[in-house]
Amino acid sequence: xxxxxxxxxxxxxxxxxxxxxxxxxxxxxxxxxxxxxxxxxxxxxxxxxxxxxxxxxxxxxxxxxxxxxxxxxxxxxxxxxxxxxxxxxxxxxxxxxxxxxxxxxxxxxxxxxxxxxxxxxxxxxxxxxxxxxxxxxxxxxxxxxxxxxxxxxxxxxxxxxxxxxxxxxxxxxxxxxxxxxxxxxxxxxxxxxxxxxxxxxxxxxxxxxxxxxxxxxxxxxxxxxxxxxxxxxxxxxxxxxxxxxxxxxxxxxxxxxxxxxxxxxxxxxxxxxxxxxxxxxxxxxxxxxxxxxxxxxxxxxxxxxxxxxxxxxxxxxxxxxxxxxxxxxxxxxxxxxxxxxxxxxxxxxxxxxxxxxxxxxxxxxxxxxxxxxxxxxxxxxxxxxxxxxxxxxxxxxxxxxxxxxxxxxxxxxxxxxxxxxxxxxxxxxxxxxxxxxxxxxxxxxxxxxxxxxxxxxxxxxxxxxxxxxxxxxxxxxxxxxxxxxxxxxxxxxxxxxxxxxxxxxxxxxxxxxxxxxxxxxxxxxxxxxxxxxxxxxxxxxxxxxxxxxxxxxxxxxxxxxxxxxxxxxxxxxxxx
Amino acid sequence: xxxxxxxxxxxxxxxxxxxxxxxxxxxxxxxxxxxxxxxxxxxxxxxxxxxxxxxxxxxxxxxxxxxxxxxxxxxxxxxxxxxxxxxxxxxxxxxxxxxxxxxxxxxxxxxxxxxxxxxxxxxxxxxxxxxxxxxxxxxxxxxxxxxxxxxxxxxxxxxxxxxxxxxxxxxxxxxxxxxxxxxxxxxxxxxxxxxxxxxxxxxxxxxxxxxxxxxxxxxxxxxxxxxxxxxxxxxxxxxxxxxxxxxxxxxxxxxxxxxxxxxxxxxxxxxxxxxxxxxxxxxxxxxxxxxxxxxxxxxxxxxxxxxx
Numbered sequence: 030x031x032x033x034x035x036x037x038x039x040x041x042x043x044x045x046x047x048x049x050x051x052x053x054x055x056x057x058x059x060x061x062x063x064x065x066x067x068x069x070x071x072x073x074x075x076x077x078x079x080x081x082x083x084x085x086x087x088x089x090x091x092x093x094x095x096x097x098x099x100x101x102x103x104x105x106x107x108x109x110x111x112x113x114x115x116x117x118x119x120x121x122x123x124x125x126x127x128x129x130x131x132x133x134x135x136x137x138x139x140x141x142x143x144x145x146x147x148x149x150x151x152x153x154x155x156x157x158x159x160x161x162x163x164x165x166x167x168x169x170x171x172x173x174x175x176x177x178x179x180x181x182x183x184x185x186x187x188x189x190x191x192x193x194x195x196x197x198x199x200x201x202x203x204x205x206x207x208x209x210x211x212x213x214x215x216x217x218x219x220x221x222x223x224x225x226x227x228x229x230x231x232x233x234x235x236x237x238x239x240x241x242x243x244x245x246x247x248x249x250x251x252x253x254x255x256x257x258x259x260x261x262x263x264x265x266x267x268x269x270x271x272x273x274x275x276x277x278x279x280x281x282x283x284x285x286x287x288x289x290x291x292x293x294x295x296x297x298x299x300x301x302x303x304x305x306x307x308x309x310x311x312x313x314x315x316x317x318x319x320x321x322x323x324x325x326x327x328x329x330x331x332x333x334x335x336x337x338x339x340x341x342x343x344x345x346x347x348x349x350x351x352x353x354x355x356x357x358x359x360x361x362x363x364x365x366x367x368x369x370x371x372x373x374x375x376x377x378x379x380x381x382x383x384x385x386x387x388x389x390x391x392x393x394x395x396x397x398x399x400x401x402x403x404x405x406x407x408x409x410x411x412x413x414x415x416x417x418x419x420x421x422x423x424x425x426x427x428x429x430x431x432x433x434x435x436x437x438x439x440x441x442x443x444x445x446x447x448x449x450x451x452x453x454x455x456x457x458x459x460x461x462x463x464x465x466x467x468x469x470x471x472x473x474x475x476x477x478x479x480x481x482x483x484x485x486x487x488x489x490x491x492x493x494x495x496x497x498x499x500x501x502x503x504x505x506x507x508x509x510x511x512x513x514x515x516x517x518x519x520x521x522x523x524x525x526x527x528x529x530x531x532x533x534x535x536x537x538x539x540x541x542x543x544x545x546x547x548x549x550x551x552x553x554x555x556x557x558x559x560x561x562x563x564x565x566x567x568x569x570x571x572x573x574x575x576x577x578x579x580x581x582x583x584x585x586x587x588x589x590x591x592x593x594x595x596x597x598x599x600x601x602x603x604x605x
Numbered sequence: 606x607x608x609x610x611x612x613x614x615x616x617x618x619x620x621x622x623x624x625x626x627x628x629x630x631x632x633x634x635x636x637x638x639x640x641x642x643x644x645x646x647x648x649x650x651x652x653x654x655x656x657x658x659x660x661x662x663x664x665x666x667x668x669x670x671x672x673x674x675x676x677x678x679x680x681x682x683x684x685x686x687x688x689x690x691x692x693x694x695x696x697x698x699x700x701x702x703x704x705x706x707x708x709x710x711x712x713x714x715x716x717x718x719x720x721x722x723x724x725x726x727x728x729x730x731x732x733x734x735x736x737x738x739x740x741x742x743x744x745x746x747x748x749x750x751x752x753x754x755x756x757x758x759x760x761x762x763x764x765x766x767x768x769x770x771x772x773x774x775x776x777x778x779x780x781x782x783x784x785x786x787x788x789x790x791x792x793x794x795x796x797x798x799x800x801x802x803x804x805x806x807x808x809x810x811x812x813x814x815x816x817x818x819x820x821x822x823x824x825x826x827x828x829x830x831x832x833x834x835x836x837x838x839x840x841x842x843x844x845x846x847x848x849x850x851x852x853x854x855x856x857x858x859x860x861x862x863x864x865x866x867x868x869x870x871x872x873x874x875x876x877x878x879x880x881x882x883x884x885x886x887x888x889x890x891x892x893x894x895x896x897x898x899x900x901x902x903x904x905x906x907x908x909x910x911x912x913x
Contacts, residue, residue, distance in 0.1 A: 085815055087811060087814055087815060111820075114817075115817045115818070115819060116817060117817065118814070118815055118816065118817035119815060119816040119817035119818075120817055123815070124815040126808060126811065126812065126815075128808050131807060131808040131809060132808040132809055132811070132812045133809055133812065134809045134812075134813065134827050134831070135809070135831070135905070135906075135907055136830050136831055136834075136904065136905060136906065137826075137827075145816065145818065145826075146816045146817070149816065149817055149818055149819075149822075150817060181906040181907070183906070183907050194812070197812075197816065198815070
């Protein structure tokens with residue numbers, strides 16, 4: 030008996046959702062089969078999350094459902110009164126969310142939050158509820174369970190919190206588990222751990238999984254069936270193999286083409302003959318911890334003896350997981366915080382420069398940030414925003430400035446009229462183009478891009494990456510490209526540095542580092558990347574074992590031992 | 606913890622020093638002459654001068670203030686000009702009624718304020734919400750002496766629900782405490798409302814609902830504790846505002862507390878009593894804030910006293 034002929038556990042039929050007059054989900058139908066995984070894939074605004082909220086009966090108040098049925102075991106969830114939905118939620122259908130950092134009540138202990146779910150749905154004693162909570166935390170492999178039960182969420186890491194979320198959703202053994210972007214906010218190795226856990230739990234408890242994700246790699250790793258959504262409409266519904274091997278809908282084809290796949294990017298031209306523009310030697314950043322009267326003074330060792338050089342027209346990728354010091358390195362290069370060591374830009378030492386002395390430096394080195402929504406002042410027009418660096422650097426003539434802004438906007442693919450408008454009138458991708466235009470305004474030699482495409486949908490991401498490459502070609506720009514996404518790094522970088530706990534553990538030509546990784550951490554990182562390759566699903570079991578990370582907080586005066594490197598190949602260094 | 610307490614006590618002493626200095630300075634600059642007030646209208650200039658000398662009012666300002674501080678260090682708040690008894694005794698005998706009224710008033714204030722705030726937040730933008738917010742606006746902005754007199758007139762004189770005044774039985778405290786509570790609850794209902802609305806949009810509330818919890822449990826176990834955290838320091842600050850309200854309400858209702866004492870002292874330019882009451886009030890405010898700072902970590906585990 031195939032999945033298609035068995036009676037589905039949950040079927041969504043002709044579901045539509047409206048916000049006012051706007052239809053955000055239109056005539057959506059699919060079915061969940063027992064024990065299987067269905068992924069809803071799509072970019073932002075596709076209506077995939079709203080669909081899952083509709084199943085849970087958790088749609089925001091302003092949403093209306095003009096048509097459709099949600100059949101779960103013969104009952105229409107849309108017609109069920111709130112009280113009966115409450116009995117279903119958490120008991121028959123569990124759900125986990127994207128943001129583990131904010132999805133747990135900060136004022137309740139982990140144990141209390143788990144027990145609360147059990148006691149709501151089952152007539153058990155407090156002691157039994159606690160026992161159930163413990164068993165479930167064990168099942169999601171949370172170490173030191175007894176200690177965790179009495180901890181508050183803020184005492185746990187993001188990965189641990191997401192495990193607690195999963196345990197909480199699974200504690201009553203629901204038939205269906207809905208996971209809305211469960212790994213999007215997590216580091217790649219943590220993501221692999223969570224995906225592996227969900228596979229294990231599904232096997233153990235025979236749970237039916239409905240997974241919402243934008244990441245085609247995750248889809249390929251997890252799904253049995255896939256629904257591709259775009260702008261509230263289902264573009265394609267197919268078994269995962271068919272979808273990846275022979276996508277039918279034009280949108281799916283476009284989406285898959287835009288996904289950067291690790292190991293497929295063409296080899297970049299070497300820049301080894303170009304002059305060095307940025308030379309970083311022994312860059313060290315420490316943050317003093319505020320201490321009390323009777324406490325020992327301590328430092329957070331954020332960046333430790335980082336050295337690299339960047340050539341003209343070259344892109345150096347800095348990869349690593351959150352807290353590894355990659356963004357701090359970027360800020361130090363921008364002279365936005367105090368550091369030790371040397372940063373030489375075009376032969377000029379930057380360390381020690383302050384105030385006015387930094388002003389000419391800023392013409393040569395600029396930055397593009399991660400969040401295009403937060404990095405543009407909403408009260409200024411695009412003309413003001415892109416023209417501001419010009420104004421600061423002495424371009425006071427209004428008509429000249431205006432002409433330059435128009436030229437810059439054109440370079441990043443936006444019409445000149447855009448300069449009259451405000452940031453909220455643009456999409457995320459367009460805003461990032463505006464940020465790029467602003468960074469370009471002073472004709473810099475080096476641009477630091479800190480996770481600059483991470484917040485964008487894949488198709489938009491591909492366009493922005495193309496733009497960055499084109500600008501590099503035209504103006505011989507050098508990029509320091511800070512990212513957690515290995516596939517994107519491979520796509521755009523000439524050289525790659527891998528950071529771990531404030532240090533570079535491996536650095537070299539792109540293909541040396543990504544193709545022939547030597548350091549165990551680089552290998553771990555690469556093995557965690559989900560691949561959009563349905564025929565070779567990756568086994569993340571090895572990643573469930575945590576590796577030891579040194580405590581970055583050290584007493585003041587502590588000197589880190591000097592990091593030695595071994596040359597694997599010409600230009601390819603590995604920490605020993 | 607020890608470091609925290611030491612620092613807080615030091616800060617508190619500085620605040621008290623500042624409060625007494627400013628009070629003294631203001632009273633010194635007052636055009637009214639306490640010596641003439643005591644001597645009476647028909648007294649000769651010699652008599653007035655004599656009284657002034659006896660009370661030490663002819664000393665320069667810094668000398669008077671220094672004497673006061675010295676007394677304060679020995680627990681001596683001075684002697685009343687008018688009532689011929691120690692200020693500490695006057696205040697001591699009236700502290701208990703004031704504390705009762707204040708405790709009861711704050712209780713009413715919190716019950717009414719938080720209760721209305723919850724209702725308004727849950728029924729956001731409804732007619733009930735608008736009505737409650739209009740009510741709280743009136744409460745916040747109406748002058749206490751008018752409100753107190755109106756309450757007295759309607760609820761005691763016209764409706765005869767409460768006694769006109771007096772002290773000693775439980776029923777006596779109700780109307781003055783309600784007056785204080787109703788007027789102060791406006792702040793709380795507004796704060797609780799906006800704080801609740803903010804928390805209602807948090808991810809963990811969605812999680813709580815996804816767990817299948819009942820609406821009541823979501824509101825009282827998940828929303829309210831989180832919404833109440835920013836309100837706690839407000840209670841500490843509120844004790845100061847309450848002190849001002851006490852002066853008015855105690856006078857209107859004839860409540861024998863330090864508010865009434867202060868009211869009489871101000872009319873008679875009885876400087877030692879005014880300064881004494883001000884000092885005691887300042888101590889109360891400082892203690893109230895300290896208490897609030899100590900309570901917050903009990904509610905919110907993320908806030909650690911040691912780190913402040």
